[in-house]
Amino acid sequence: MPTLQDVARIAGVSRSTVSRVINDHPSVDPRTRRRVQRAIKQCGYRPHAIARSLATKRTRIIGMIIPEAVSRLFTDPYFALMLRGATDACNRSGYQLILSLFTASVDSKTMHDRIVHNGYVDGVLTANTCLDDGLVPRLLDTGIPFVTIGRHPDARVSYVDVDNIGGARMATEFLIHLGHKRIGTITGPLNMTPAQDRLTGFLKAMGDNGLPVPDALIVEGDFTEAGGRAAMARLLEERPTAVFVASDSLAIGAVKAIQGAGLRVPEDISVIGFDDLPSAASLEPALTTVHQPIEGLAQLAVEVLIDRLKRRVQNGIAVQRVVLPTELMVRRSCTRPS
Amino acid sequence: MPTLQDVARIAGVSRSTVSRVINDHPSVDPRTRRRVQRAIKQCGYRPHAIARSLATKRTRIIGMIIPEAVSRLFTDPYFALMLRGATDACNRSGYQLILSLFTASVDSKTMHDRIVHNGYVDGVLTANTCLDDGLVPRLLDTGIPFVTIGRHPDARVSYVDVDNIGGARMATEFLIHLGHKRIGTITGPLNMTPAQDRLTGFLKAMGDNGLPVPDALIVEGDFTEAGGRAAMARLLEERPTAVFVASDSLAIGAVKAIQGAGLRVPEDISVIGFDDLPSAASLEPALTTVHQPIEGLAQLAVEVLIDRLKRRVQNGIAVQRVVLPTELMVRRSCTRPS
DNA sequence: AGCCTCCTTGGAACCGATCCCAAGTATACC
DNA sequence: GGTATACTTGGGATCGGTTCCAAGGAGGCT
Incomplete structure (x- = not known):
């Protein structure tokens, strides 16, 4: 795997300059830029996400937490739709999604620590939290940006929900x-x-x-x-x-x-x-x-979360809440009383 | 967030020593070890996974790829069970799972590159690949360790499957x-x-x-x-x-x-x-x-993959294949012909 | 012609760990 | 008491990027 250094050598410039080209920094001479881009193509260079994350402190990974209490319900198509919505939104934005189903095999505090404290995720999405499972308070404690799917009563929580x-x-x-x-x-x-x-x-x-x-x-x-x-x-x-x-x-x-x-x-x-x-x-x-709109709701949750991640850099931290409308689908299972 | 350096300062030792304690390296004096552990507790230190990954070149993250062709079927409870099995096995082993549903919004080559080449995943699990979607050949090309759920005819592919x-x-x-x-x-x-x-x-x-x-x-x-x-x-x-x-x-x-x-x-x-x-x-x-046994199959897939990841260090690379038995569940929908 | 700016670029520190190597200390043995 | 050995420990390079800062060069202005 070629590194920045290799590209720099091929293009005859410094690592800094290659880095600027990769990140679309404006102050690079167009000729130099082209030269670097050729070098990148030539050696098949790809930025190493881990190294980049270490320097920037951002991973472009979102953690999705499904608490244990509901993981029994996980075969409900509801969750599949939610996951599809969330992954799709991640795909569009170039984010990755770490799926964390809390299961009985590991206690939830450990799971929480692993996902929140190891630095792999920029933010967390959580769905169907119970009021008594303690997940939301723990997330608030750590200060990690998060959005819940489904409202939570705590005033500090950003959420998306349907009406x-x-x-x-x-x-x-x-x-x-x-x-x-x-x-x-x-x-x-x-x-x-x-x-x-x-x-x-x-x-x-x-x-x-x-x-x-x-x-x-x-x-x-x-x-x-x-x-x-x-x-x-x-x-x-x-x-x-x-x-x-x-x-x-x-x-x-x-x-x-x-x-x-x-x-x-x-x-x-x-x-x-x-x-x-x-x-x-x-x-x-x-x-x-x-x-x-389950898929849409999950997509929205991802978008709100990413928005928060970006703003965080600018210290904008106001709670965000969105509620989507529902719609009545009239089919055959209801009629007038006899 | 405290770093190794901070712990070292508190305990009055070097970074190296703290690192040894963290990684259970034997050559640390028991007294020193205790002192370091106290320091770790005291300042609430947690290893920074990203930094560690950069140094060790291992992330303890597995990528799970669901090709686009089947992501339409994703609401089938089959996938939920598979995901639950996979995440549960990951939980037990201290791995994380990045879920990558290929969706129409991003072309599959880009998706593939993102997940395989950015260095975030140690290995890949893939399920329900079609013979004609080109995913397996691409994975083989990159040389990344992977296991498919469901057999693949290529002789180089490790898989788990049911009979x-x-x-x-x-x-x-x-x-x-x-x-x-x-x-x-x-x-x-x-x-x-x-x-x-x-x-x-x-x-x-x-x-x-x-x-x-x-x-x-x-x-x-x-x-x-x-x-x-x-x-x-x-x-x-x-x-x-x-x-x-x-x-x-x-x-x-x-x-x-x-x-x-x-x-x-x-x-x-x-x-x-x-x-x-x-x-x-x-x-x-x-x-x-x-x-x-869908959940069990997915668990097994994770275990086989992790096994390969470990062996890779030792240059063991033989293809692994496991086939689990099935079982007939006799219920009411069959009877003798009239 | 001389001075000031702006644009590009390179150098070096840094992110937070791991790990090899060398040095220091304690123990054992002769 | 001196030397060999084993056990601990610290220093520094390294992983692969980003980013601040300073310097060099070109162009514009008086």
Whole structure:
């Protein structure tokens, strides 16, 4: 592997000058620049990222942290879409993404230290943090720039999120407008903000329309299909005519539970989900759900993070927050109550 | 951030000595060692990975490349499991994983150069390469250590794989033993070796049992649910009594196509899949399929790669290949022909 | 013609570690 | 007591870049 020194020798200039050419520094004579560029081509030189990082203290690597609590859910297509969005944005900007799934085999403090303190990452992206897993406070402590996907209540945290409250309200109002009055909900784990927000939106819609929500009509699930099935089994005893389910995976389980009990969707019970996973449209019946732009959200998160990394040099550090809108996808799983 | 120098000053020794303590070099007086360790604790020193990498020429980072051709399939839970296996193995060994999904936004040669030539990765893992995407030849060219998940025909390539031929044969023989004679298959994209191998296993089982396989009973799919649906639609015209489908995602589509045509699984047509995705057991009907240990395979791939990285120092370079067995998961989607 | 500027360029320090080599010290042996 | 040996330790070069600073040279102005 040729180094700067080699190029310099071939072009008959100093390392400094070659470095300037590589980095598009303006103060290089055009003739010299061409000569250096020829030399670079000739010997197939490529800048050594590690050496460069040591000097500049920037690696152009972003760490993506998925906390252990949700890594069980990792097979949900939600994460694949998120990763695709994030990597795509990184590709465009010439950044690399280190993926760090916290798993049971190593304790999370060690994992955190490894990724944050070893100097390999300029900044961190984190998704689906639980309020009680301590990740965000630790990140704040270290002072490393980071952006969360999904809002976090701490005022110092920059995040990107979708309008979960608005989306949930929209979904619930859709059910209400269809004529439903006895509407249940299956929530996500309530230590996660998206789950909280979707519940909030649901309650707001119900409240605004003067509909009571007895506690028994609210069942906490865990964002998995199995969880949806179990939650729906309990909810069935309350005989709701419609259910707002906080994620599509949960909704898939809920539909199975309903059908398993010999009831039909939507004729006996209407079901509305949240996420609009790719499979939602091809379920039987096709799932009415709230679309959230997962890939776009992850892309945006990367862009916001990179923006922060650049500004940091200029000492601009104001918290940034972006919330994207959701969209109701009306399909077959909801109808008027009989 | 404190550096080696700072620790050295506090402990009253030289950088060299601190370095020896950090790296567990034996020739350090126990008393000195303790003194240095106290100094390290006291100032919260952590080795700077970048600087260390520059000196040692090893980063403890592995690059995982998913070629563009399959990044469309990326929402298949298969990839999530693979990533989880790979990251978990990395966590255990103290390695980091850079995830590189080749996407349309950047051409694949550029992507390849970025990840391979910038010095950030010690080695590369690659999954589901197509025979015609040129990735493997390029990797061979650069001389970087790499391991593919899924076999590659080139004799110089180290890989881990599951016994696709054996699994496919086992599945097909299961159908044959049930009494089926007119058995169709939906294959994956035949420019991918797993798809080829599963077809080979199918044909071998059929041939060994003296059953003819007219061309019309072989339909190429693309490993997606929609592809499975389309392929099955064509296959239905041939009236097979059973179908061996080369992946669970394809099988899900196939089942839907069968049900959509007013036929029942397994009463009218038996369906057997391949992969044993987490959802296979909870489908309606539960899918009989060939289990492959995806997470374990990815873990193994990481281990083999790390092993190669270590041996490389010792100039051991023999190609390594491992093939794991598969297992038949008998569920409800297959029965005797009527 | 002389002086001042601006543009280019090279030199050297630096980023934070590793590691070889030589020197110093303690122990053992004769 | 002197010398050989083993064990510790420090110094300095090195990895491959970036960047500050100073110097040289060309061009412009009076």
